[in-house]
Amino acid sequence: MTQTPKPELDDRTMVLVSVAKRQWERTFDAISEPLMIIDAQYVVRRANLALADDLGAPVQAVVGRRCHELRAESSRAFPGAREGPCASCPVERARRDGAARIAEIESENGRTYRIHTYPFEDADEPLSICRYRDVTEERNLARQLSHAEKLAAIGRLAGGVAHEINNPLGGILAFTQILQRPDITDDERTEYLAEIEKMALRCKAIVQSLLRFARQGPATVRGPVNLNDVISESLRFSPYKFGARDVAIVSSLAPNLPPILGSPNQLEQILINLLSNSVDAIVSQRPGASGRVEVSTRCEGEDVVLELRDDGPGIPEAALEKLFDPFFTTKDEGKGTGLGLAVTYAIVEEHGGRIRASNLPGGGALFSVSFPSLPRARD
Numbered sequence: 001m002t003q004t005p006k007p008e009l010d011d012r013t014m015v016l017v018s019v020a021k022r023q024w025e026r027t028f029d030a031i032s033e034p035l036m037i038i039d040a041q042y043v044v045r046r047a048n049l050a051l052a053d054d055l056g057a058p059v060q061a062v063v064g065r066r067c068h069e070l071r072a073e074s075s076r077a078f079p080g081a082r083e084g085p086c087a088s089c090p091v092e093r094a095r096r097d098g099a100a101r102i103a104e105i106e107s108e109n110g111r112t113y114r115i116h117t118y119p120f121e122d123a124d125e126p127l128s129i130c131r132y133r134d135v136t137e138e139r140n141l142a143r144q145l146s147h148a149e150k151l152a153a154i155g156r157l158a159g160g161v162a163h164e165i166n167n168p169l170g171g172i173l174a175f176t177q178i179l180q181r182p183d184i185t186d187d188e189r190t191e192y193l194a195e196i197e198k199m200a201l202r203c204k205a206i207v208q209s210l211l212r213f214a215r216q217g218p219a220t221v222r223g224p225v226n227l228n229d230v231i232s233e234s235l236r237f238s239p240y241k242f243g244a245r246d247v248a249i250v251s252s253l254a255p256n257l258p259p260i261l262g263s264p265n266q267l268e269q270i271l272i273n274l275l276s277n278s279v280d281a282i283v284s285q286r287p288g289a290s291g292r293v294e295v296s297t298r299c300e301g302e303d304v305v306l307e308l309r310d311d312g313p314g315i316p317e318a319a320l321e322k323l324f325d326p327f328f329t330t331k332d333e334g335k336g337t338g339l340g341l342a343v344t345y346a347i348v349e350e351h352g353g354r355i356r357a358s359n360l361p362g363g364g365a366l367f368s369v370s371f372p373s374l375p376r377a378r379d
Contacts, residue, residue, distance in 0.1 A: 035131045040095070042066045042085060045127065067130070078105050078113075088261070088352060090117045091128050093302075093372065103352040104135065112136045114349075142346040165207075168199035175199075224259040224374055227297055227304055230267045235295070247279050247291040254298045258373040266347045271295070273340040274308045274367050281312035281365065303370040314359040323357050 028035065034051035036044050047062040055062060055074050062070060068085050071078050078086035085091065090101035094117040106112050115132040175192045178184065184192075235251060275293060282291035293310045315323065324345035348355045353371040360366050 031131075033131050033133045035129070036062075036067060038067055038091070038128050038130060040126050042068060042091070044070070078107055090115055090352065091130065095119045095126055095128060101352075102349060104139075104350045110136075112139050112350075138346070139350060142343055142350070145343045165203050168202045171199045172196050222261050222263050225262045225264055225267060226257060226259055227267065227306060227371070228253045228257050230264050231271060231295055231297065231306075234268045234271050246289065247282050247293060249275065249279075249293045249295065252294060252296040254296075257297055257299065257304060260304050260351070260371040261374055262351050262371065266351070270344050270347055270369065271306070271308075273344040274369075277340060278308055278310035278312060278365065278367075282310060285313040299373075300370065302373055304373050306369040306371075308367045309360060309364060311364045314363060315357060315365050317359075320357060324355070 028046070029049045031048055032050055034054045035048040036051050037046040038044055044063050044065055044067055047059050049059065052059045052062050055070050057070070068078070068089070071086060072082040086105055088103045088105050090103040094101035098119060100116065100118045102114065102116050104112055104114050112135050113132045114135045115130060118129040120127055120129065175196050179189060179192055231251060231253060235249060275295070278293045279291075282293070291311055293308060296307045296309075298305050298307075324341050345355055348369055348371075351371055353369055355367065355369045358366050358368075
């Protein structure tokens with residue numbers, strides 16, 4: 001015989017539900033970072049006090065509005081917010097992939113914000129939790145650390161560049177001395193001057209590459225970039241940049257790679273840091289022996305993927321989780337700052353990408369970096 005539930009049990013359940021709801025609301029509002037829940041049309045369903053305070057409006061005025069419209073009306077408007085969803089907004093991508101996504105957007109007042117998006121469903125309705133925070137100071141620090149890493153690399157590069165320039169300079173000097181001979185013909189003079197010009201242009205190209213490498217360009221200046229071009233330019237002087245001529249650095253670049261939105265200087269810094277890490281690992285394991293690092297690119301869905309494989313000792317399992325932490329290093333004392341991979345992680349994240357490190361089955365390490373391709377390249 002079925003028993004009728006006691007009314008007091010139902011009342012107790014209602015009280016517990018009410019208490020849980022109040023606790024959830026208080027927790028939501030207590031979070032110090034701006035936080036909101038939006039639907040598929042970018043309409044704000046729920047907003048915490050931090051979001052309302054950041055937008056300069058009461059919570060009641062925020063709920064029911066599209067998030068990009070609210071942002072466009074604030075003093076820290078994001079690019080594209082007046083026409084529709086903000087440029088580089090990760091919400092649609094997160095909803096489509098069914099996974100959390102991160103993007104960084106610079107507001108019109110020059111501040112940089114990191115946006116985290118977490119998709120979920122409520123009663124079969126697609127919703128997203130979005131939170132963001134100002135990371136301008138972090139980005140400035142990452143830029144300074146990146147530049148410091150470059151300056152350290154320039155010290156290694158200087159000797160190789162001096163050797164590279166010395167050869168054409170020797171040729172220029174030799175041809176100059178020949179041109180001073182009284183018996184030289186006009187045809188010979190023309191030929192030798194052409195050789196001098198060619199060698200001078202070679203010196204100029206070397207110096208320009210060094211200047212591009214050393215330049216601390218503005219991290220916020222981004223545009224469509226072909227990752228293959230960045231890699232090809234970076235590898236031109238790889239034997240001198242990394243000071244290990246016994247380590248072969250080879251490339252396998254996918255043709256017709258779609259562009260990504262990025263800063264060439266920062267993308268080059270990612271590659272240089274990863275290559276330095278691989279070369280150092282190989283040299284420390286077997287000094288004087290040969291080694292190999294392969295740089296490759298490919299498309300994976302809507303991502304452009306950069307991979308580096310080396311035949312070094314691999315990464316200790318205990319170090320994998322901490323590999324991108326600032327000041328963490330597996331190198332001997334005095335041989336590593338512990339900043340290179342931390343800077344790399346920050347730059348990748350700033351570009352809306354992801355970086356992963358793992359060990360190869362046959363030995364060696366694999367670094368995989370993925371970047372979202374530009375939307376117009378997919379159409």
